[in-house]
Amino acid sequence: MKVLLVFAHPEPQSLSASLRDVAIGELEAAGHDLRISDLYAMGWKAQVDRTDFPALGPGQRLLPVAASKNAFATATLTDDVKAEIEKLRWADALILQFPLWWFAMPAILKGWVDRVYAYGFAYGVGEHSDTRWGDRYGEGALAGKRAMLIVTAGGWEQHYGPRGVNGPIDDLLFPINHGILYYPGYDVLPPFVTYGADRYDAARFEMAAQHLRERMRTLETATPIPYRRQNAGDYHIPTMELRDGLEAPGASGFGLHLRASGPKK
Amino acid sequence: MKVLLVFAHPEPQSLSASLRDVAIGELEAAGHDLRISDLYAMGWKAQVDRTDFPALGPGQRLLPVAASKNAFATATLTDDVKAEIEKLRWADALILQFPLWWFAMPAILKGWVDRVYAYGFAYGVGEHSDTRWGDRYGEGALAGKRAMLIVTAGGWEQHYGPRGVNGPIDDLLFPINHGILYYPGYDVLPPFVTYGADRYDAARFEMAAQHLRERMRTLETATPIPYRRQNAGDYHIPTMELRDGLEAPGASGFGLHLRASGPKK
Numbered sequence: 345m346k347v348l349l350v351f352a353h354p355e356p357q358s359l360s361a362s363l364r365d366v367a368i369g370e371l372e373a374a375g376h377d378l379r380i381s382d383l384y385a386m387g388w389k390a391q392v393d394r395t396d397f398p399a400l401g402p403g404q405r406l407l408p409v410a411a412s413k414n415a416f417a418t419a420t421l422t423d424d425v426k427a428e429i430e431k432l433r434w435a436d437a438l439i440l441q442f443p444l445w446w447f448a449m450p451a452i453l454k455g456w457v458d459r460v461y462a463y464g465f466a467y468g469v470g471e472h473s474d475t476r477w478g479d480r481y482g483e484g485a486l487a488g489k490r491a492m493l494i495v496t497a498g499g500w501e502q503h504y505g506p507r508g509v510n511g512p513i514d515d516l517l518f519p520i521n522h523g524i525l526y527y528p529g530y531d532v533l534p535p536f537v538t539y540g541a542d543r544y545d546a547a548r549f550e551m552a553a554q555h556l557r558e559r560m561r562t563l564e565t566a567t568p569i570p571y572r573r574q575n576a577g578d579y580h581i582p583t584m585e586l587r588d589g590l591e592a593p594g595a596s597g598f599g600l601h602l603r604a605s606g607p608k609k
Numbered sequence: 610m611k612v613l614l615v616f617a618h619p620e621p622q623s624l625s626a627s628l629r630d631v632a633i634g635e636l637e638a639a640g641h642d643l644r645i646s647d648l649y650a651m652g653w654k655a656q657v658d659r660t661d662f663p664a665l666g667p668g669q670r671l672l673p674v675a676a677s678k679n680a681f682a683t684a685t686l687t688d689d690v691k692a693e694i695e696k697l698r699w700a701d702a703l704i705l706q707f708p709l710w711w712f713a714m715p716a717i718l719k720g721w722v723d724r725v726y727a728y729g730f731a732y733g734v735g736e737h738s739d740t741r742w743g744d745r746y747g748e749g750a751l752a753g754k755r756a757m758l759i760v761t762a763g764g765w766e767q768h769y770g771p772r773g774v775n776g777p778i779d780d781l782l783f784p785i786n787h788g789i790l791y792y793p794g795y796d797v798l799p800p801f802v803t804y805g806a807d808r809y810d811a812a813r814f815e816m817a818a819q820h821l822r823e824r825m826r827t828l829e830t831a832t833p834i835p836y837r838r839q840n841a842g843d844y845h846i847p848t849m850e851l852r853d854g855l856e857a858p859g860a861s862g863f864g865l866h867l868r869a870s871g872p873k874k
Contacts, residue, residue, distance in 0.1 A: 354658045355671040390655035391717040392710075393619045406620040408708070409763060409807050443673075445657075447788035448713055451720030452656040458710050481774060498674065502848035509746060509839055509849040511863050516784055518776060523712035542674050574774055583767035584774040597862050598776050 345564055347371055348435035350381045352442040352453035359541050359549070360443055360496050366553045367439070367494065370560035379431055383452045389424070390455030396422055413463035421462060428460040432486060437563055438530065440520070441494035443541065447516050457524055466528040477581050480527050481574035487529030490563065493517060494556070496541040504539065513537055518598040522571055531568035533559075570603040610829055612636055613700035615646045617707040617718035624806050624814070625708055625761050631818045632704070632759065635825035644696055648717045654689070655720030661687055678728035686727060693725040697751060702828055703795065705785075706759035708806065712781050722789055731793040742846050745792050747838035752794030755828065758782060759821070761806040769804065778802055783863040787836055796833035798824075835868040 349367065353360035371378055381388075394400060397411040399420040415421045421429070432438065442449045449457075461467065466486075470479030479485075495517070497504065504513040514521075517535055525532045536559050538552045559566070572578045578590055592604040614632065618625035636643055646653075659665060662676040664685040680686045686694070697703065707714045714722075726732065731751070735744030744750075760782070762769065769778040779786075782800055790797045801824050803817045824831070837843045843855055857869040 354656070354673070357670045358672070384656070384658065388656075390720060391619070391649070391653075392715065393649065405622045407623070407807075408619070408710075445673075445723050446719075446726065446792075447784035448719060450657065451716045451723050454711075454713060454719045455655060455716030458716050461711065500848070502850055505848075505850060506861075507850040507865060509844055509851070509866065510788065511783060511866065515780065515862050516788075519712035519781055519784070523775065523781075527711075542672075579774055583765070583770075585767055585770060585772040586774070594859070594861070596771075596859070597780050597864065599862065600772060601774065601776065 345436045346377045346379075346434055347437045347439065347563070348379050348381065348431050349439040349441060350383065350453065350456060352383045352440075352450050352456070354384045356385075358443075359544055360441065362549065363494065363496065363538070363552065363556055364441055366556050367441070367560050370557045371563070374561065376563075379435065381428060381431065381456075383456055386424075388452055388456060389459070390452045392455070392458045396425070396459060398422065409463055409468075413468060416462040416464040425459050425462065428456065429462065429465055432460070436489055438486075438489065438491040438525070439494060440491070440525075442496075444495050444497040444516075447510065449520065461524075461528070472582070474581060476575045477579075477584060479529070481522075482526060482529065482571065483573070483575060484527070484529035489530055490533060490568070491525040491530035492533040492559075492563065493520065493525075493535035493537075495535055495537045497537060497539050498542050499539060501539040504537075515598050521569060522598070522601060526569075526571050532571065533563070533566050533568055572601050572603055610701045611642045611644075611699055612702045612704065612828070613644050613646065613696050614704040614706060615648065615718065615721060617648045617705075617715050617721070619649045621650075623708075624809055625706065627814065628759065628761065628803070628817065628821055629706055631821050632706070632825050635822045636828070639826065641828075644700065646693060646696065646721075648721055651689075653717055653721060654724070655717045657720070657723045661690070661724060663687065674728055674733075678733060681727040681729040690724050690727070693721065694727065694730055697725070701754055703751075703754065703756040703790070704759060705756070705790075707761075709760050709762040709781075712775065714785065726789075726793070737847070739846060741840045742844075742849055744794070745839060746787075747791060747794065747836065748840060749792070749794035754795055755798060755833070756790040756795035757798040757824075757828065758785065758790075758800035758802075760800055760802045762802060762804050763807050764804060766804040769802075780863050786834060787863070787866060791834075791836050797836065798828070798831050798833055837866050837868055 351364050394406050397415050442453050472478055502508050503510045506512050521532045586600050591600045616629050659671050662680050707718050737743055767773050768775045771777050786797045851865050856865045
């Protein structure tokens with residue numbers, strides 16, 4: 345399998361980097377073809393701004409959606425963005441690895457999403473009609489591929505549990521797993537999350553590394569999170585609200601968008 | 610009241626900028642003292658990296674938490690970060706205004722949080738004991754102040770509704786409202802969110818502007834989101850899990866962290 349790992353930690357000797365190397369070692373041992381986007385090492389530019397759209401005239405308003413659409417359609421995106429899009433097309437699996445900062449990805453990785461996810465590529469694709477609302481949420485340019493997060497969190501695991509004060513980790517990651525990965529079509533695997541990242545010792549590292557190796561060994565076979573497909577009948581079109589009665593008993597909020605049970609539609 | 614508005618859109622002629630000017634006009638008319646951090650205009654640096662910690666030796670590992678703690682304690686944070694911290698201390702109310710990109714804030718604003726929220730200022734403060742787990746979630750350096758989001762979203766309002774495919778807007782914003790604003794102590798007001806931002810006409814703009822003016826008029830008096838205080842007895846310490854039976858009937862996930870009813874504890 346071809347795997348792209350996008351890595352977002354500033355320190356080459358960090359816990360994140362050590363875990364990345366564990367993942368790389370395991371993926372290479374399994375014979376996968378690997379490419380790495382190490383955003384800090386690449387000097388990745390985080391913010392979306394005018395320089396992202398060289399075709400935009402000096403007096404023209406920067407409307408990010410319109411500018412992205414035009415730049416993608418006319419192949420005038422910047423070279424760094426084009427290269428990342430090419431990597432996403434090449435890869436059968438995408439791994440985003442980052443430390444959880446303020447319950448979200450670091451700015452440099454958010455900027456990778458903001459810039460690389462062009463209109464016409466990651467969104468704004470497909471037909472809008474009475475039966476379809478574009479190619480998104482399970483369909484799109486990256487459908488048929490797999491994606492997964494590797495996350496290091498500083499806090500305690502219980503603080504991210506079902507009743508933990510930070511909110512459940514799966515809900516905190518929903519905007520990424522569902523909104524960023526599932527949206528353009530990826531099958532999203534359950535995330536690998538390790539906690540207490542600032543209080544690691546050798547024994548905990550070895551435990552985490554073993555778990556991570558196992559997750560890398562099953563990258564091709566693990567069962568994705570059973571998010572509902574947008575255009576498969578579960579949602580009203582065009583309001584895109586879940587039809588009544590489909591949810592698992594007691595499900596609400598983000599949990600509505602998981603299939604209650606049964607095989608993948 | 611002293612108000613800091615942090616603004617994160619690259620285009621001075623955008624809908625976001627027009628709404629910002631509506632908010633500014635209303636706040637000034639009410640006699641508030643106003644400061645603006647226009648991140649794009651300031652050329653704000655988004656990514657956390659070594660240059661944020663000038664005291665860090667060239668051979669020293671960059672551990673962001675430790676580096677932040679040391680830099681804050683020794684007053685060696687960079688001048689741009691120090692200036693923002695001073696503005697946060699000055700302001701009685703903080704407004705973060707941004708377009709919702711990929712269900713989160715733009716990278717440049719995330720980088721403002723990542724860099725300005727120093728250890729010892731926004732986190733890592735207060736005593737940890739059997740009865741307290743630091744000054745956070747309702748306590749902290751910014752307690753007694755108010756905060757509020759102004760958000761423009763590209764999608765349809767229904768797509769962000771209770772059963773909408775994107776997930777409910779309040780849940781999508783929970784990592785910001787609860788995890789970034791409530792964490793260091795702010796009383797968080799319900800967000801102002803406007804939808805369909807790419808399909809605005811004059812009539813819709815005037816409606817949104819009226820609503821926004823009303824929200825600015827009530828900035829000082831509106832009732833905050835009733836998040837639970839961490840150290841007021843609702844959570845087990847140190848696991849910080851909500852005690853059984855406190856939640857509203859049927860509440861789960863992020864909803865657990867709202868007080869079920871009654872006056873503020």
